[in-house]
Amino acid sequence: MTQSSTPLGQMMPAAFFGHGNPMNALEINRYTAAWRAFGQSVAPASRHPRDQRALVHQRHRGDRDAPAADHPRLLRVPCAAVRHPVPSPRPA
Amino acid sequence: MVHPTWVGADVDSWGIDHGTWSVLVHAFPDASIPVVQLSINASKSFEHHLELGRKLAPLRERGVLIVASGNVVHNLRGMDWSRSDHGYDWAQRFDQDAKERMLTEPTEFTTLDAHPDYRTAVPTPDHFIPALYLAGLAGTAQGDSPEVLVDGYAYGSLSMTAYTLGLSCPATAAEAGAPLPPADTPPDGSNI
Numbered sequence: 001m002t003q004s005s006t007p008l009g010q011m012m013p014a015a016f017f018g019h020g021n022p023m024n025a026l027e028i029n030r031y032t033a034a035w036r037a038f039g040q041s042v043a044p045a046s047r048h049p050r051d052q053r054a055l056v057h058q059r060h061r062g063d064r065d066a067p068a069a070d071h072p073r074l075l076r077v078p079c080a081a082v083r084h085p086v087p088s089p090r091p092a
Numbered sequence: 093m094v095h096p097t098w099v100g101a102d103v104d105s106w107g108i109d110h111g112t113w114s115v116l117v118h119a120f121p122d123a124s125i126p127v128v129q130l131s132i133n134a135s136k137s138f139e140h141h142l143e144l145g146r147k148l149a150p151l152r153e154r155g156v157l158i159v160a161s162g163n164v165v166h167n168l169r170g171m172d173w174s175r176s177d178h179g180y181d182w183a184q185r186f187d188q189d190a191k192e193r194m195l196t197e198p199t200e201f202t203t204l205d206a207h208p209d210y211r212t213a214v215p216t217p218d219h220f221i222p223a224l225y226l227a228g229l230a231g232t233a234q235g236d237s238p239e240v241l242v243d244g245y246a247y248g249s250l251s252m253t254a255y256t257l258g259l260s261c262p263a264t265a266a267e268a269g270a271p272l273p274p275a276d277t278p279p280d281g282s283n284i
Contacts, residue, residue, distance in 0.1 A: 011233075012151075013259035014158040015241065016226040018252040021284050022110035023271040025117050031252050031270070032118045034242035037261045038254075039119030042157060054120075054127045055151065056112045057160040057222045 013042060094147050102131065111161035111222075125157070132221045138202040141221050145228025152258070158229060162222035163250050164190045165213040168284065170249035176270045179245025186213035187243070187251035194223070194238050194255055198230035223255075230257050246270035250284070 015038060024032055112129050132141065148158060165183045172178070179187070186209040193201050201224055204210060214220045230238050241254040241261055247270065 011153055011258050012155060012157050014152060014160075014226055014229045014257040015255060015259075016160040016162070016223050016238075017111075017115045017241075017254045018163045018243075018250070019111045019115050019161045020163060020246050020250055020252050021271055022114045025110070025114035027271040029270065030244065031242055031254070034254060034261065035115050035118040036121075038241060038256065038259070039121075041259055041261050042119075054116070054125050054157045054159055055148070056116070056127060056129045057132055057158075057225045 093150065094144060097144060099130070106131065109161075111219075115159070115161055132218070134216070134218050134221060138205065138217075138221070138224055141224040142199065142202050142228040142231070145225035146232050147228075148225070149229050149232040152229070158225070160222035160225045162219035164220060164223055164253055165245075165249065165251035166219035167212060167215050167249035169215070170212070171247040171284075172249070173247055175248050176246055177244065178248050179251060180248045182209040182212050183245055183249055183251055185209050187245070187253055190223070190251075191240065191243070191253060194227060194230070195240070196237075198227040198238060201227035226255055226257060233257060244270075 017035060018031070020031065108127075108129055112127070116123075116127065145160075151158060165179075165187050167183075170180065186204075186207055189207060190201070190204055193204060204220075205214075207213075226238060230236070236258055238255040238257045239260060241256045243251070243253040245251055250270075252270065
């Protein structure tokens, strides 16, 4: 992982999201509107937005310490979500 | 940074979980930010997760946005899909007390397992534990407390509360709540 791209003295924010139904991916409601507002508020926080990275803790019940998937082979997607134009993960 | 916790690459088992992509597709719709997803080990103590969150805090100074995704109240067996914008009394009691803890004494989030409604609100810890990471981060943030980004309930037995740390987001207009589920899918087959 490369070193600091955050302007000196500036901390990146952090967040916890209650994600609920995966169909929220396709919906526009008060939760998804808040997630969108969050993303838009984060982006200007760095002068180098393309150098930002995100570390997401999610709820997969792992039996090992902390597997990290940064180059996934699977996207677990409800059937209806395949119509949504989500970009594929880019190769590392 | 997280020693002695082991972290390794999962290249072939789970992939990007719905808890990650269903949120990020809204937050960063152009998918322009590289994402590393860290699974949680639900067999570890709440203190372990809080401490791991605390250890990750220096990443915030290195341009890393740390996001946790779960549900503070999450009882699949208790879901009532006809009430997509409803929270049972026990769900509201637990989420409200969790909220008070997160906003005022985040490192005490670990003691919520003593709450009278804990066993109903958190029958399995997998969706609750991610909140401990934000609580751990908040414990290291001097002069900075979590704020509620949005809150509400879904299907009676889920809370949708979201928190931010180090960022105040403008309130969004009240719109419809949680989506209706697909028909004829049992709760434990819904991947929620």
